[in-house]
Amino acid sequence: MNSFSQFEENLDQLRADLAEHCRKYGRAVDSVRILPVTKRHPLEAVCFAEKAGLEAVGENVVQEAKWKSAEYKGRVEWELIGHLQSNKARHAVQLFDRIQTVDNHKLLARLNRIAGEEGKCQRILLQVNTAQDSAKHGLSPSEVDGLVESALASENLDLEGFMTIGALSPDPCVAEETFMRLREIRDRLGEVYGKSFPELSMGMSGDVEMAVKAGSTMVRVGTALYGERAL
Numbered sequence: 179m180n181s182f183s184q185f186e187e188n189l190d191q192l193r194a195d196l197a198e199h200c201r202k203y204g205r206a207v208d209s210v211r212i213l214p215v216t217k218r219h220p221l222e223a224v225c226f227a228e229k230a231g232l233e234a235v236g237e238n239v240v241q242e243a244k245w246k247s248a249e250y251k252g253r254v255e256w257e258l259i260g261h262l263q264s265n266k267a268r269h270a271v272q273l274f275d276r277i278q279t280v281d282n283h284k285l286l287a288r289l290n291r292i293a294g295e296e297g298k299c300q301r302i303l304l305q306v307n308t309a310q311d312s313a314k315h316g317l318s319p320s321e322v323d324g325l326v327e328s329a330l331a332s333e334n335l336d337l338e339g340f341m342t343i344g345a346l347s348p349d350p351c352v353a354e355e356t357f358m359r360l361r362e363i364r365d366r367l368g369e370v371y372g373k374s375f376p377e378l379s380m381g382m383s384g385d386v387e388m389a390v391k392a393g394s395t396m397v398r399v400g401t402a403l404y405g406e407r408a409l
């Protein structure tokens with residue numbers, strides 16, 4: 179993993195890039211947040227994020243976030259960005275400030291029940307497989323309406339928006355299209371339900387610009403900040 183000074187340098191560079199993309203696409207410069215992805219990096223990665231003033235970190239495995247948050251003595255928010263199995267739902271509710279990867283009715287119902295039992299209003303995003311890639315988790319675009327309906331009827335869940343993983347392709351237009359699709363889904367459902375669904379979590383180290391162009395409010399960046407993953 180990179181040193182803290184290298185991390186800071188990378189963070190400055192990423193902020194400068196985001197500001198440039200925002201200007202280029204006519205967006206407010208502070209309209210895209212950075213979620214540093216600490217998965218498979220040592221606990222120190224979480225400390226780096228906090229020291230640099232970032233308020234949340236992204237982890238993709240419940241067990242890993244569990245030991246890290248138990249060891250970690252500071253204060254950051256924890257966001258789950260990896261697939262969640264129903265049998266890990268209680269740990270996830272106990273650990274994560276927000277779960278970005280809700281993608282089926284069974285999981286949604288279980289999270290709602292457990293959040294109620296834990297006395298918590300669980301913030302969530304729905305993960306949509308806009309790339310329609312069979313290797314990826316997430317709802318297919320045609321399933322989103324049904325799950326939004328259920329999420330809005332779940333009294334212990336707060337649906338804040340949507341998340342997607344860009345299509346892996348050397349052609350940036352392909353990723354852009356998957357991001358645009360998510361934005362269109364959000365805009366359409368916002369009209370249908372008269373809600374804003376403010377968060378669009380999209381964009382990673384390799385495809386930040388297209389995500390900003392399509393309206394991302396949160397880019398999830400690991401490698402470009404911390405270097406290659408080791409654990």
Ligand SMILES: *Cc1c(COP(=O)(O)O)cnc(C)c1O
Nearest residue numbers: 215238259382383398399400401
């Ligand atoms: C690992 C991961 C990221 C970060 O990827 P980098 O290419 O290292 O920036 C972002 N989102 C998800 C869902 C991930 O699993």
